[in-house]
Amino acid sequence: MSININSDTVLLLLGITLMYSTPMVFAAQGSVISEVSGVVNIGIEGMMTIGAFTGAAVGYFSGSPWLGFICAGLAGAVFGLIHAFASVTCKADQTVCGIAMNLIGPGFALFLSRVFFDGATQTHPVTNKIPKLFGSSGLEGSLNNLNVDMTTVLALILTIIMIWIFYGTTWGLHLRAVGEHPAAADTLGINVYKVRYICVTISGLLAGLGGAAMTLAIVPQFMPTAISGQGFIAIAAVIFGKWTPHGGYLACLLFGFAQALTVVLGGGSFTVPSEILAMLPYVLTIIILILFVGRASAPKANGVPYNKGSRV
Amino acid sequence: MSLRKKFFSNPFVLTIIAIVLGFCVASLILLAAGYPPIESIRTLVESMVGRPKDISSVIIRSTPIIFTGLGVAFAIKTGLFNIGAEGQYVMGCVVATMVGSMLDFPKPVAILMVVISAMLVSSLYAGFVGLLKARLGIHEVISGIMLNWISLYFSNWICGLDFFHKPGTIGMYPVNPCTYTMILPAWKRSEAGAAFMEQYPILKETLGRTDVNAGFIVAVIAAFMISHLLNRTRKGYELRAVGQNIHAARFAGINVNKSIVHAMMISGALCGLGAAFYITGQSPHTVATLSAFENVGFNGLSVAFIAFSSPIGCLFAGLLFGGLLYGGAGLQSKVGAPTEIINIVIGVIVFFCALSYLIPRFVERRDAARLNKKRKKQAQKAMKKGGAHVN
Known part of the structure; x- marks a missing residue:
């Protein structure tokens, strides 16, 4: 093994970790707010894909990455709203509905891509990517690894806001009550349906932003493989983080770190085959789950539609 | 359970409804994107079951x-x-x-x-x-x-x-x-x-x-x-x-x-x-x-x-x-329509399958409303008759 662990390696690892985890952090915060309010949203992956396409397409046509970023959030929110309608108003099976979102989202993204980009399943690269934290000139030497995308900073700010909403505001308390015991929340005058509608729509919005964080910051365009599993990993990260915003954030970082490790180790003259290295993040997740997490503690009413007036 | 509700509670019937709705939504999307919807769906069905070879391929697939x-x-x-x-x-x-x-x-x-x-x-x-x-x-x-x-x-x-x-x-x-x-x-x-x-x-x-x-x-x-x-x-x-x-x-x-x-x-x-x-x-x-x-x-x-x-x-x-x-x-x-429309069709079918349990309820509610109306009419008739008799 010929890897020298020095400050350069550490900074490189840190930079790649933050880069990989950013889209997942947005999606994970989306997943956490939906699940804590009591609605399973397994359609995060599909909502990310539609966001990734919208972000790249609007970014390309308008030339403004931020406009693309916002539109990506709105596109995700539309899908979130559909999911909310099905799972809150219609009380449909949330898992089935989420799977439908995962089919419709990528289907729509690729369909629209073919319509707008002459039959191609990938968009043209955007001219302006989302700026870096320290500008394009960057920092000196290996410190430049810390010149992360602005989206990475936004993801951290988002997480802090989420923690504040969850544990520092009355609305956050309502939100958690709705997910734990909707009937009790209802008797206190909390509008369960309204809270869930808002949460699931925000969930879609954040997933859409996560998708755009991929196609406007990490790679400059949308392609069919732009979102390949990040949404599912984000859902896993939320379960892993025990349905808390900070837990989800840390789980995403851990996952990004495992991927960064793969990249850094793969670069050296390492004897382990690259395919085995690529398994590392997933194997690591299972091992950590076995060793540390134990019984997951989901919100009690997660996945259960609420019928006003029903007896629990 | 009324016969009609029984019919609309049958999973097979519900799936058919979901499939029809799936194709309806797909037609609207195709129309909006500028492709002829009816021709597209006809082509789709033809390429599925048009020739014996297609049927055989579908089964294998x-x-x-x-x-x-x-x-x-x-x-x-x-x-x-x-x-x-x-x-x-x-x-x-x-x-x-x-x-x-x-x-x-x-x-x-x-x-x-x-x-x-x-x-x-x-x-x-x-x-x-x-x-x-x-x-x-x-x-x-x-x-x-x-x-x-x-x-x-x-x-x-x-x-x-x-x-x-x-x-x-x-x-x-x-x-x-x-x-x-x-x-x-x-x-x-x-x-x-x-x-x-x-x-x-x-x-x-x-x-x-x-x-x-x-x-x-x-x-x-x-x-x-x-x-x-x-x-x-x-x-x-x-x-x-x-x-x-x-x-x-x-x-x-x-x-x-x-x-x-x-x-x-x-x-x-x-x-x-x-x-x-x-x-x-x-x-x-x-x-x-x-x-x-x-x-x-x-x-x-x-x-x-x-x-x-x-x-x-x-x-x-x-x-x-x-x-x-x-x-x-x-x-x-x-037809030139993007093949991804298939994923949308399937997604919409799955979506409506998730919603389909609403259909028997809807039918039941409509049946109940109709029955109510009928009863009210009968009651009104009876009242009129009764009134005439008194006169």
Whole structure:
């Protein structure tokens, strides 16, 4: 093994970790707010894909990455709203509905891509990517690894806001009550349906932003493989983080770190085959789950539609 | 229950409604994108069932997703969400190819060995998920997702090993012909076979041009066996009881942990069975390096949902799904509409399947309203009559 662990390696690892985890952090915060309010949203992956396409397409046509970023959030929110309608108003099976979102989202993204980009399943690269934290000139030497995308900073700010909403505001308390015991929340005058509608729509919005964080910051365009599993990993990260915003954030970082490790180790003259290295993040997740997490503690009413007036 | 409500509660009727709605939404989208909707759908249906060769191809295309659909549906009936079907299918394919490329036995023995090894590995792979859930309470969705990715890279790793890698390709050595499960593969290439098929154009189109294989027949048998297991046996009762109410099942003396592991293993074995028949029954009889999932397992999820988790229903849902996937290619080449419209159609069908339970309620409410109206009218009439009588 010929890897020298020095400050350069550490900074490189840190930079790649933050880069990989950013889209997942947005999606994970989306997943956490939906699940804590009591609605399973397994359609995060599909909502990310539609966001990734919208972000790249609007970014390309308008030339403004931020406009693309916002539109990506709105596109995700539309899908979130559909999911909310099905799972809150219609009380449909949330898992089935989420799977439908995962089919419709990528289907729509690729369909629209073919319509707008002459039959191609990938968009043209955007001219302006989302700026870096320290500008394009960057920092000196290996410190430049810390010149992360602005989206990475936004993801951290988002997480802090989420923690504040969850544990520092009355609305956050309502939100958690709705997910734990909707009937009790209802008797206190909390509008369960309204809270869930808002949460699931925000969930879609954040997933859409996560998708755009991929196609406007990490790679400059949308392609069919732009979102390949990040949404599912984000859902896993939320379960892993025990349905808390900070837990989800840390789980995403851990996952990004495992991927960064793969990249850094793969670069050296390492004897382990690259395919085995690529398994590392997933194997690591299972091992950590076995060793540390134990019984997951989901919100009690997660996945259960609420019928006003029903007896629990 | 009124007759009409009974009719609209039938899962088959509900699925048909969902399918019709799926095509309606797709038509609107096609219209908005500037493609002729009616012609597109006609082309789609024509490319699915237009020629005998198409029907045969649809059946072949559907076979693997019927198996994964069966696996997922079985897991749903027992209260488990087997999102790891994809990984179990990939593992089955790799193992089937590994074993099949080394074997040189008489036909039935060779096929049996491939099928058993693929089923065994897939069921163990799924059983691990069940074990994690039963013993440690780790959600089957998260471990399933992780194992999906692990299987993908495992498959690629095996593909690259010198022992299995076929030089000059991106895949492994194909399985030996002694494991083939196509129907009469040697005969149809022989002169006698060609001469015989010349007399029957249908046979020439289907058997001669496509990889007609035993997989679909096995899938039908498997569907009926799973249906029997679930509904007619003690084991099936126990598994379903755990799925319905885990606490009640435990109280009734059912070993819940064992049930979860067994249910996952059976679900995985079905995915492995599908993989074995895909590898032995369809060209190229091998596994190639994958850059992304081929979605056979994920499509099984949709099949199971469209079938409302009925094993027999999975046969039809699988054929529909396979048909749409196959016909989608024809749609793009003939009308120019993007083939991804198929994913939207299937997604919308699944979406409306999730909403479909509203339909019987809606019918009931309308029936009740009508009955009310009728009664009111009768009451009014009676009043008028009564009034006249008094006068």
